[in-house]
Amino acid sequence: MVRSAIDPIRPGASLILAWQIKHKHVVIIGGGFVAAGRLVNVLEADAKVTVICPDNEELSETVRQHLDDHPQTTRLVPREFQDTDLTTPFGEHMFTKESPKALSTFTLEGYPTATSAATSAVVPPSISSNSSVSTAQASPALSAASTTTSLESALSLDEPLDDIVSAPAVDMVLSAIDDIPLSTHIYNLCKRLRIPVNIADVPPQCDFYFCSTHRDKSLQVAVSTSGKGPKLANLVRRHIADHLPNRVGEAIEQVGILRAKLRKMAPGPEVGPKRMGWMSRVCEQWRMEDLATLEEKSMQIVLSGFKDNVVYSYDQVQAKIAGEESTEAETEKIESKVTIAAADLTAEHTITKDTPAQKTPRLVLVGAGPGDPELLTLKAARLLEEADLVVADRLIPMEVIDLAKGEVRIAPKKRTVLTVEQKSSTADQETLSTAITSDNIQDQLNEWCLQGLREGKTVVRLKQGDPFIFGRGAEEILFFREHGFDAEVVPGISSALSAPLSANVPLTHRGSANQVVITTAQIKGGRLSDNFPVYDAQKTVVVLMGVGKAKEISEMMQTDLGWPANVPVVIVENAHCANERALDATLSTLAQVVEEQKAIPPSVFVIGWAGSVLRQA
Numbered sequence: 001m002v003r004s005a006i007d008p009i010r011p012g013a014s015l016i017l018a019w020q021i022k023h024k025h026v027v028i029i030g031g032g033f034v035a036a037g038r039l040v041n042v043l044e045a046d047a048k049v050t051v052i053c054p055d056n057e058e059l060s061e062t063v064r065q066h067l068d069d070h071p072q073t074t075r076l077v078p079r080e081f082q083d084t085d086l087t088t089p090f091g092e093h094m095f096t097k098e099s100p101k102a103l104s105t106f107t108l109e110g111y112p113t114a115t116s117a118a119t120s121a122v123v124p125p126s127i128s129s130n131s132s133v134s135t136a137q138a139s140p141a142l143s144a145a146s147t148t149t150s151l152e153s154a155l156s157l158d159e160p161l162d163d164i165v166s167a168p169a170v171d172m173v174l175s176a177i178d179d180i181p182l183s184t185h186i187y188n189l190c191k192r193l194r195i196p197v198n199i200a201d202v203p204p205q206c207d208f209y210f211c212s213t214h215r216d217k218s219l220q221v222a223v224s225t226s227g228k229g230p231k232l233a234n235l236v237r238r239h240i241a242d243h244l245p246n247r248v249g250e251a252i253e254q255v256g257i258l259r260a261k262l263r264k265m266a267p268g269p270e271v272g273p274k275r276m277g278w279m280s281r282v283c284e285q286w287r288m289e290d291l292a293t294l295e296e297k298s299m300q301i302v303l304s305g306f307k308d309n310v311v312y313s314y315d316q317v318q319a320k321i322a323g324e325e326s327t328e329a330e331t332e333k334i335e336s337k338v339t340i341a342a343a344d345l346t347a348e349h350t351i352t353k354d355t356p357a358q359k360t361p362r363l364v365l366v367g368a369g370p371g372d373p374e375l376l377t378l379k380a381a382r383l384l385e386e387a388d389l390v391v392a393d394r395l396i397p398m399e400v401i402d403l404a405k406g407e408v409r410i411a412p413k414k415r416t417v418l419t420v421e422q423k424s425s426t427a428d429q430e431t432l433s434t435a436i437t438s439d440n441i442q443d444q445l446n447e448w449c450l451q452g453l454r455e456g457k458t459v460v461r462l463k464q465g466d467p468f469i470f471g472r473g474a475e476e477i478l479f480f481r482e483h484g485f486d487a488e489v490v491p492g493i494s495s496a497l498s499a500p501l502s503a504n505v506p507l508t509h510r511g512s513a514n515q516v517v518i519t520t521a522q523i524k525g526g527r528l529s530d531n532f533p534v535y536d537a538q539k540t541v542v543v544l545m546g547v548g549k550a551k552e553i554s555e556m557m558q559t560d561l562g563w564p565a566n567v568p569v570v571i572v573e574n575a576h577c578a579n580e581r582a583l584d585a586t587l588s589t590l591a592q593v594v595e596e597q598k599a600i601p602p603s604v605f606v607i608g609w610a611g612s613v614l615r616q617a
């Protein structure tokens with residue numbers, strides 16, 4: 001059997017979930033400092049809460065106030081904990097100081113029933129804070145309740161089983177008391193009753209731990225160290241909170257509303273991919289602060305782009321709103337601006353309107369480097385900030401795109417976007433998606449730039465790496481010249497230079513390498529490039545786009561060009577990104593390593609003896 005490369009399992013984690021406890025019944029035992037924190041946590045998650053704690057000076061003022069503020073969803077049982085507390089549903093108001101007998105609706109041998117609650121009261125042993133009820137003592141009585149058979153037999157026959165099963169008396173227990181034996185007893189009781197339980201600060205007696213959390217409306221960030229370092233969890237949580245984008249909570253609220261509207265507008269599962277693709281682009285292309293400002297009117301305008309799979313920018317939406325508020329003539333002008341801006345790949349573009357430029361148009365081809373924003377030139381960073389319009393490919397990471405202050409347009413992905421942009425749902429999706437080539441994406445990018453220039457904008461065409469090293473930069477400049485615009489170019493760090501460096505391969509090194517050849521593995525039509533250099537021990541060959549051609553490269557270099565089989569090859573995948581990987585091979589093992597290690601594009605091959613200077617064998 002062929003085993004594919006999958007991520008290895010790293011055991012020892014906690015399962016982090018977003019537990020829905022709305023209207024569920026949570027029992028908190030204790031009323032001190034820790035209980036107060038737990039109460040806030042579960043009330044914010046809309047639970048119904050029973051707090052069990054003697055009503056004395058140990059009941060914290062915070063707990064008291066929250067109870068007073070939420071009479072419908074909380075109640076206090078003003079005494080010490082009793083076992084029956086874990087089997088009494090929230091709705092039963094039988095806990096009063098005056099009638100403690102009413103508590104006894106439950107024997108440890110069965111669940112309470114409507115009839116037994118009213119009639120057969122059996123008072124269970126009350127456990128005081130200094131009693132030491134051991135597990136052994138509690139177990140025999142409790143064990144009867146833990147099997148389904150005895151549970152069913154304890155139910156009254158006229159009570160439908162489903163109701164009982166779907167409405168357990170208690171859904172969660174949080175114990176925050178300063179009594180260790182009782183804590184252990186509560187834990188054991190919960191185990192018998194299958195109730196998830198957390199005994200504060202006793203990790204072995206917790207089905208779940210609490211996380212250090214940050215909340216901003218619907219955004220919740222939870223940090224867990226799986227009990228290893230609660231204080232560190234606290235510090236990491238603060239660090240994350242300090243670095244979140246402005247107004248992220250509000251942005252999430254508004255996106256929630258927008259998604260609901262979109263689902264209503266286009267509900268069917270068949271439009272699912274289009275819906276999700278479009279929503280993702282809105283989230284990627286709008287800044288958080290701008291998403292936060294969405295309201296009824298602007299949402300309607302944004303949604304109007306969905307039909308043609310267009311994502312209007314914030315500026316376009318603002319322009320449209322302003323237009324609707326101005327005269328009809330003005331509205332028409334803005335309409336035409338928005339339509340042009342909403343250009344898509346399937347439409348035929350005839351931008352007839354040469355809008356008279358108020359400002360001088362400026363076009364700059366900017367190298368974005370290998371992907372790390374810190375490796376941008378200062379000039380590139382400044383231009384990104386200053387540009388009215390930034391036109392970028394999909395491959396450029398959002399951390400770099402985020403530096404742009406003006407409008408951003410990002411090329412669609414090769415497959416999905418065109419597929420969903422297709423207006424006729426009956427069309428053959430496969431034919432359509434294969435019709436998208438990098439050439440028509442390039443046309444789209446060029447078109448966007450031209451349009452911005454005709455509006456007098458400063459347009460930054462952001463390109464991966466360096467615009468002139470396999471970046472088609474010069475082709476673009478020739479294209480824009482034909483349309484009457486000249487371009488400036490800002491260099492970027494090409495991965496041809498940075499990937500070897502990141503993997504600790506000096507492209508030149510006295511005695512090992514005094515020449516560098518940078519080549520692509522593929523030429524037009526996807527064929528293998530035929531101008532790799534003949535063997536020279538002092539030459540380093542950097543191969544771009546080689547992953548799919550590893551076998552052919554290895555064979556050609558050894559057989560036709562005289563390279564020895566043992567020349568080192570370093571495969572650098574995702575250079576300068578968080579998931580960077582460097583793999584060692586030789587010319588003879590190159591194809592094997594690529595296959596076994598599942599190397600993927602973008603990867604750079606560095607071939608030559610320079611590979612053995614700094615890297616350990």
Ligand SMILES: C[C@@]1(CC(=O)O)C2=NC(=C\c3[nH]c(c(CCC(=O)O)c3CC(=O)O)Cc3[nH]c(c(CC(=O)O)c3CCC(=O)O)/C=C3\N/C(=C\2)[C@@H](CCC(=O)O)[C@]3(C)CC(=O)O)/[C@H]1CCC(=O)O
Nearest residue numbers: 200201203209210211212224225226227228229230231234
């Ligand atoms: C996140 C947070 C949520 C909350 O409880 O609300 C939480 N502890 C917080 C703070 C905190 N707790 C402690 C200190 C003192 C400094 C220190 O000891 O490091 C500080 C720091 C402070 O107060 O700032 C003492 C402590 N905690 C535990 C033990 C027992 C042990 O480790 O054996 C001891 C005594 C150790 C001893 O005696 O030496 C155990 C647990 N504490 C957990 C959660 C669970 C694991 C979470 C995780 O690590 O992922 C777990 C397993 C059980 C549980 O779920 O209750 C909250 C952050 C609040 C915030 O973010 O503001």
Ligand SMILES: NC(=O)c1ccc[n+]([C@@H]2O[C@H](COP(=O)([O-])OP(=O)(O)OC[C@H]3O[C@@H](n4cnc5c(N)ncnc54)[C@H](O)[C@@H]3O)[C@@H](O)[C@H]2O)c1
Nearest residue numbers: 030031032033034035052053058080081129176177200201
């Ligand atoms: N204080 C802290 O900073 C801190 C932090 C994390 C964990 N803890 C742990 O959490 C637990 C609770 O801490 P706390 O600071 O809230 O304690 P606390 O002493 O302030 O409060 C304990 C509460 O439990 C109640 N209680 C005692 N016996 C009870 C019983 N039989 N039935 C019902 N209620 C009963 C008391 O009346 C009191 O309200 C302790 O085990 C402590 O070690 C404390």
